[in-house]
Amino acid sequence: MKLTTKGRYAVTAMLDLALHYGEGPITLADIAQRQGISLSYLEQLFSRLRRQSLVASVRGPGGGYSLGKEAREIFIGEVISAVDENMDTTKCHGAHNCQNNERCLTHDLWSDLSNQIYTYLNNISLQDLMDRKAVREVADRQEHGDVDASLLDQVGTPAGV
Amino acid sequence: MKLTTKGRYAVTAMLDLALHYGEGPITLADIAQRQGISLSYLEQLFSRLRRQSLVASVRGPGGGYSLGKEAREIFIGEVISAVDENMDTTKCHGAHNCQNNERCLTHDLWSDLSNQIYTYLNNISLQDLMDRKAVREVADRQEHGDVDASLLDQVGTPAGV
DNA sequence: TACTTTCCCAACTAAAATAGTCAAGATTTC
DNA sequence: GAAATCTTGACTATTTTAGTTGGGAAAGTA
Ligand code: FES
Ligand code: FES
Secondary structure, rough: OOHHHHHHHHHHHHOOOOOOOOOEEEOOOHHHHOOOOOHHHHHHHHHHHOOOEEEEEEEEOOOOEOOOOOOOEEEHHHHHHHOOOOOOOOOOOOOOOEEEEEEOOHHHHHHHHHHHHHHHHHEEEEEEHOOOOHHHHHHHHHHOOOOOHHHHHHHHOOOOO | OOHHHHHHHHHHHHHHHOOOEEEEEEEOOHHHHHOOOOOOHHHHHHHHHHHHHOEEEOOOOOOEEOOOOOOHHEEEHOOOOOOOHOOEEEOOOOOOOOOOEEEOHHHHHHHHHHHHHHHHOOOOOOHHHHOOHHHHHHHHHOOOOOHHHHHHHHHHOOOOO
């Protein structure tokens, strides 16, 4: 599997979107600010998420993104796949040919592991995450502009705002 | 998690070692040949495996490597950890500080996923793998010098052997 | 219309990680 | 002492990651 910040950011951003459902379209600038992710990087990720219909977009002032379907119907595995390509851990990517065009000794092990991970992540929806107490707590912290010095340092403070 | 060829090779090599248990020390050259792995790369990996006591070594002619403990007692997770450092999927590596020194929205998700993977891989021993039919089949193929042209191409044919 | 806000897209890049190679040396056996 | 084997560390090409840069296109607002 490949689990990098790309996949992590995508899930975080989608969760942010889910948490602000009902407030109309959410701008990437908002998400970038709240979650501490680079705006341009988010644009890249959302380009992929949109192609998979995981999000819907509205352009122009007042525009932004919203979930492409209900939070209950969006699974973490989908989100990661959308941006990270594959969660496969085999070397042959399922082709059974990584050693001289034949199956290597450990193919089945990696294949089983992939299924394990795949099943796990595809049984957790954004709604499931939203229902978790720990997630609610972090979301509240982010909501209340509970901003400390380190945040200001990192994100950059627009003078006078 | 990081699952790269490093971890895959390590497990494959350890399994090869387990499969040839009882034939005395196995040379890395043999493993390299059978499994199609670069000898120098194997040396690097075994250096780490030895430091974790997963293998024992004997130098000189007739020397080689053998398992550091019984196949039943060596778990896949150990092998991967030995060469790949960590199977953690959190960004903060357990420190709960990846967003402005506080826990990010998705920490628990990655933490749970890591545990899932960790548990899975630490419950499969080399012996378990050896007992699998598919593994036996591949091992037999490798054993019988069932070598086709593509193998000769890849490994390089010592003239006259 | 002009202006602003937002999404959209493709190309570029610095830094890190991966998958090795290479060269030298230490032990042991014959 | 020669050969086989492990042992170690430094080096390197390639790929991947995590972005940046710079342009545009659509939509609302005055
Ligand atoms: S991982 Fe599929 S054949 Fe080796
Ligand atoms: S992954 Fe641990 S705080 Fe974000």
